[in-house]
Amino acid sequence: MSEEIISSLKSEFADSILKVFLEDKKILVTVKKEGFYDVLSSLKGMGFDHLSDVTCIDYIKEQEFEIFYHLWAHKKKLRVSVKVRIPRDSSSIRSVTDLWTGAQIHERENHEMFGVNFPGNPDLSPLFLEDWEEIPPLRKDFDTRKFVRRKYYGEE
Amino acid sequence: MEKLRPKAMIKSIHEARAWSLWVVNYFNSCGFIELFPWLGSGYDMERFGIRVVGSPRHADVLIVAGYITQKAVKRVRRIYDQMPSPKYAMALGSCCMTGGMYWDSYSTVKRIDEYVPVDVWVLGCPPRPENVGHGLMMLMKKIKGGFQGH
Numbered sequence: 001m002s003e004e005i006i007s008s009l010k011s012e013f014a015d016s017i018l019k020v021f022l023e024d025k026k027i028l029v030t031v032k033k034e035g036f037y038d039v040l041s042s043l044k045g046m047g048f049d050h051l052s053d054v055t056c057i058d059y060i061k062e063q064e065f066e067i068f069y070h071l072w073a074h075k076k077k078l079r080v081s082v083k084v085r086i087p088r089d090s091s092s093i094r095s096v097t098d099l100w101t102g103a104q105i106h107e108r109e110n111h112e113m114f115g116v117n118f119p120g121n122p123d124l125s126p127l128f129l130e131d132w133e134e135i136p137p138l139r140k141d142f143d144t145r146k147f148v149r150r151k152y153y154g155e156e
Numbered sequence: 157m158e159k160l161r162p163k164a165m166i167k168s169i170h171e172a173r174a175w176s177l178w179v180v181n182y183f184n185s186c187g188f189i190e191l192f193p194w195l196g197s198g199y200d201m202e203r204f205g206i207r208v209v210g211s212p213r214h215a216d217v218l219i220v221a222g223y224i225t226q227k228a229v230k231r232v233r234r235i236y237d238q239m240p241s242p243k244y245a246m247a248l249g250s251c252c253m254t255g256g257m258y259w260d261s262y263s264t265v266k267r268i269d270e271y272v273p274v275d276v277w278v279l280g281c282p283p284r285p286e287n288v289g290h291g292l293m294m295l296m297k298k299i300k301g302g303f304q305g306h
Contacts, residue, residue, distance in 0.1 A: 129263065130227045137262040145260045152255075152266045 001076055002027055005046060013039055026079040036084045037094050040069060044099050047073045048080055051096070054106035056114045060140040063088045065116060069096070086116070095120030113138040166302075173216075173242070174299040175205040177292070180215035180239070182232050186282040187221025187249040193285040194292075206292060212238040217295065220272065221248035221282075223258060224265045236272050242305040246276040246291055249283055256281060273306035 006020050006027060016035025021028055031039050048071040057066040062085075069082040086093050095118040096103045105127075107118040112127050115136040126132065135142050149155040161169075181188065194201040195208060209215050212235045220232055236245060247268050250256050255266040268274060275298065278291035 128225075128227065130230070134262075142262070144262050147262055148255075148260050148266075 002078060005078070005080075008046075009039070009042075012042065026081060029080060029082045031082055031084050033084055033086055033093065036082065037096070040071075040082060040096055041099055043071060043080060043082070047076055048078075049100075050074060051100035051103055051106075054096075054103055054110060056110045056116055056138075058088075058114065058138070058140045059085075060088070065091050065114060067093055067110070067116065091115060092117040092119060094118070097121055112136065115139065170300055170302050174296045177204075177206045177217050177244075177296065177299075178209045178215045179206060179217045179219055180209055180212045180235065182218065182220050182224075182228075182235060183248075184222030184224065184228065185249075185251065187251075190280075190282045190285050191219070191221070191248070191288055194288060199285055199289060201289075201292065204292070204296065212236075213240065215239050216243060218243065218245045218272070219248055220245065220252050220268055220274075223251045223256065224268055225263045226265060227263075229265045229268070229271050232268070233271055244275045244295055244299070244303075244305045245272050246278065246295060247274045248278045248288065248291070250279060250281045253277060253279075275303075275305065 002022055006022065009017060009020055009029065013035055016032045016039065017029060018032060019030040029039065050072040052070040052072050053068070055068040055070070057068070059066060064085045065088055067084045067086065071080045071082065072078070084093065091114070093116065095107055097107070097120060104121060104123065107121050108124055108127050110116050111118060111124045112129060113136055118124065129137070134147060137144065181191070193199045201207070212218070216239070218236050218239060224232060236243070247253055252265070252268040255261070255264050258264050259266060265271065276291045276295045278287050280287050
């Protein structure tokens with residue numbers, strides 16, 4: 001089952017997929033930013049009807065964010081992770097709320113914690129943080145200890 | 157009150173107040189697990205007239221336990237403001253006093269007494285049920301002595 005999906009992905013999106021392989025019953029797909037939405041919508045057509053999570057990793061040395069989409073197919077009992085790299089300074093990626101409605105809250109959280117912009121998402125207002133004036137707190141260049149010392153202990 | 161009533165009556169009012177502490181909880185983490193034995197028949201806090209109520213408008217004591225975030229502390233203050241006077245506050249566990257293990261987090265509040273006036277501090281991470289009881293007894297002792305809260 002998973003070999004069929006891998007081969008059909010390889011043949012259909014030969015130019016936008018960088019890497020596909022099977023790891024521990026999970027298919028890992030690395031996609032270019034340009035073709036990621038087509039790959040995700042074709043995966044949804046293959047039966048991956050559940051979006052488990054959208055996560056973000058900050059690769060500060062490469063100046064890139066990596067966005068992960070974890071998908072699950074209820075009938076096939078298969079897991080796919082799609083990862084996309086986007087540049088850190090203009091971090092913006094198309095929203096997938098029109099494919100999976102549940103993506104809305106994950107994208108909202110990533111927008112708050114990493115500052116990634118998701119055009120197409122209906123509501124990106126702050127979720128957990130109130131009165132936040134600093135850079136997004138889960139970015140690697142945000143020094144929590146320095147922030148706490150400055151804000152709560154009055155040190156510079 | 158002091159002018160109108162004789163001394164013995166005032167003393168009995170303090171005594172009565174101390175023996176009917178109604179508690180409203182604001183619990184975020186493991187501190188509540190350590191209050192459970194007091195809620196149940198094991199330690200049984202109803203024998204001291206202490207019970208948990210659902211509404212802050214009926215409560216005398218606010219027990220704050222666990223990590224309080226910047227977002228949650230506004231709700232704590234709102235609960236405290238809704239309570240009728242005389243009101244008391246108790247901080248449970250080192251997390252809400254110092255920030256605990258996550259003192260360097262971007263979201264936790266380091267000292268709860270900067271936001272809510274705390275009368276009794278119960279130390280521990282989390283405190284033992286005996287410590288919780290000791291804190292409640294200390295509060296009762298204070299109220300018996302005429303403590304009116306903040």
